[in-house]
Amino acid sequence: MTRGTIKTWYLVHKWTSLICTAFLLMLCVTGLPLIFDEEIDGWLDPPAPMATLPANTPSLSLDAILGRAEKAAPGEIPLYISFDDERPIVYVTTGPTPDAAPAAMHFLAFDARTGAKMPPYVPGVMAFILKLHTDMFLGFWAEIFLGVMGLLFFAAIVSGVVLYAPFMSKLDFGTLRRGRSKRLGWLDRHNLLGIVTLAWASVVGVTGTINTFVVPITGIWKANGLAEIIASEARTPLPAQRASVQVALDAVQREAPEMKPQFIAFPGVVFSSHHHYAVFLKGATPLTSKMLLPGFVDAATGRLDAVVPMPWYMQAMLLAQPLHFGNYGGLAMKIIWAIFDILTIIVLGSGLYLWLRRRGGPSDQRVREVVMAGEIA
Amino acid sequence: MTHKTNGQIFALPILLGVSTVAGLGAGLIGDGVWDVGAGLLLALPLVVNGRYWVRPPEPVLRRQQLRTAPIRR
Numbered sequence: 001m002t003r004g005t006i007k008t009w010y011l012v013h014k015w016t017s018l019i020c021t022a023f024l025l026m027l028c029v030t031g032l033p034l035i036f037d038e039e040i041d042g043w044l045d046p047p048a049p050m051a052t053l054p055a056n057t058p059s060l061s062l063d064a065i066l067g068r069a070e071k072a073a074p075g076e077i078p079l080y081i082s083f084d085d086e087r088p089i090v091y092v093t094t095g096p097t098p099d100a101a102p103a104a105m106h107f108l109a110f111d112a113r114t115g116a117k118m119p120p121y122v123p124g125v126m127a128f129i130l131k132l133h134t135d136m137f138l139g140f141w142a143e144i145f146l147g148v149m150g151l152l153f154f155a156a157i158v159s160g161v162v163l164y165a166p167f168m169s170k171l172d173f174g175t176l177r178r179g180r181s182k183r184l185g186w187l188d189r190h191n192l193l194g195i196v197t198l199a200w201a202s203v204v205g206v207t208g209t210i211n212t213f214v215v216p217i218t219g220i221w222k223a224n225g226l227a228e229i230i231a232s233e234a235r236t237p238l239p240a241q242r243a244s245v246q247v248a249l250d251a252v253q254r255e256a257p258e259m260k261p262q263f264i265a266f267p268g269v270v271f272s273s274h275h276h277y278a279v280f281l282k283g284a285t286p287l288t289s290k291m292l293l294p295g296f297v298d299a300a301t302g303r304l305d306a307v308v309p310m311p312w313y314m315q316a317m318l319l320a321q322p323l324h325f326g327n328y329g330g331l332a333m334k335i336i337w338a339i340f341d342i343l344t345i346i347v348l349g350s351g352l353y354l355w356l357r358r359r360g361g362p363s364d365q366r367v368r369e370v371v372m373a374g375e376i377a
Numbered sequence: 378m379t380h381k382t383n384g385q386i387f388a389l390p391i392l393l394g395v396s397t398v399a400g401l402g403a404g405l406i407g408d409g410v411w412d413v414g415a416g417l418l419l420a421l422p423l424v425v426n427g428r429y430w431v432r433p434p435e436p437v438l439r440r441q442q443l444r445t446a447p448i449r450r
Contacts, residue, residue, distance in 0.1 A: 161390075164386070164390075165383055165386055165387070168381065168386045169380045169381050169386065170380065170381070173386075173389045173390075173429075174425075174428075174429030176429065176430070189430075192426065192429055192430070193426065195390045195393075196390075196393060196422045196423075196425065196426040197422070198390065198393075198394055198397075199393070199394040199395075199397035199398050199401075199422075200397050200401075200419075200422070203397075203398070203401055285407075286405070286406065286407050286408050286411075287405055287406050287407065290405070319405070322405065323401060323405070328404050328405060329404035329412040329415045329416065330408075330412050330416075332412070332413075332416040333404055333412065333415060333416055333419065336416060336419045336420060336423065339423055340419075340423070343423075343426070
């Protein structure tokens, strides 16, 4: 590698890192408690007890559940129905209009078997941290901005790996020069930690960026893959009398009997059209449970219009979610996630320290440092 | 001191990277034994890191001894 090439990569590493470090530190620090969000939430707000009924007790019709939701949130319309993974609980999200902001929505929970109203979900401290982590309370464009920071972070990782080669050309893997200058010690640690966390940090960084693009990616899918369904929007407006939601769910489930319902989006919300109940089924195995299959049912007539497998980019987006959260391999994986997260914080912090404590002089001086493995007299 | 080839420099990092990615994938495929395997594969880079972080690697020790040897004489 020529000095010119090294200098280019050094400048890429320096600038991508400098721009993203503050935000990445915020993301790593807020991300740390979020790894254990289920545990912390379960501890702060223990799940409400449910009536003990025989295991095969049938569930109420979703229409009956919706009736209860209407009484609990009068004057609002249902926007989403979703299903608990572990317990027989049905969640109903209601709002004043289909395009209501999340803050204006109400989240209701019902025992699926008895229709008894359960204590509603109250956003607690973890919801606050999640919001901070997602968009710093600044909305859509802030979320996209953090996605771009994730891309810069990935560029910093790639350029760091490129610089690792000339730096390590005379050093053994894992060399930590102790008893020398403090800066040299941290330069070695930065390199060791950076190369060890490389794959994890790349995957979590890139999947985090993908997560920030959920709304635009879903928009692309609706514009392309769902064009025929959207075309049906030219139809007459929906009458006040809607078709049964339970019948809609049953109709879609007949097409894929081995799958389980994940959520139902009502007409007008992001995940549906203006005319349909969009019923999203998920696979029953650990791998396929991340994959969703939507079926679109005419909300006026109850007729199943289409079951549309998601395109690859939607599947990739869905698969990116667990890879970012680290919540798919039990507590052991969460602990590993936390350790990697802390190591990444040290990589970011030491990188910043190395830059602040750099010797003066032009950036050629830093190139010399890379080539000489930090040994500049 | 001789220059290392890229192969020598990146052999261990590539192994650790492959282990990480395999662990991330294994956890997605299934529960139970898959999760245990995922945990072990993901822990490998952390263990290697811990090993080098805590103890100075052998070659450095040897070099330091060589450097101090003439003074003792």
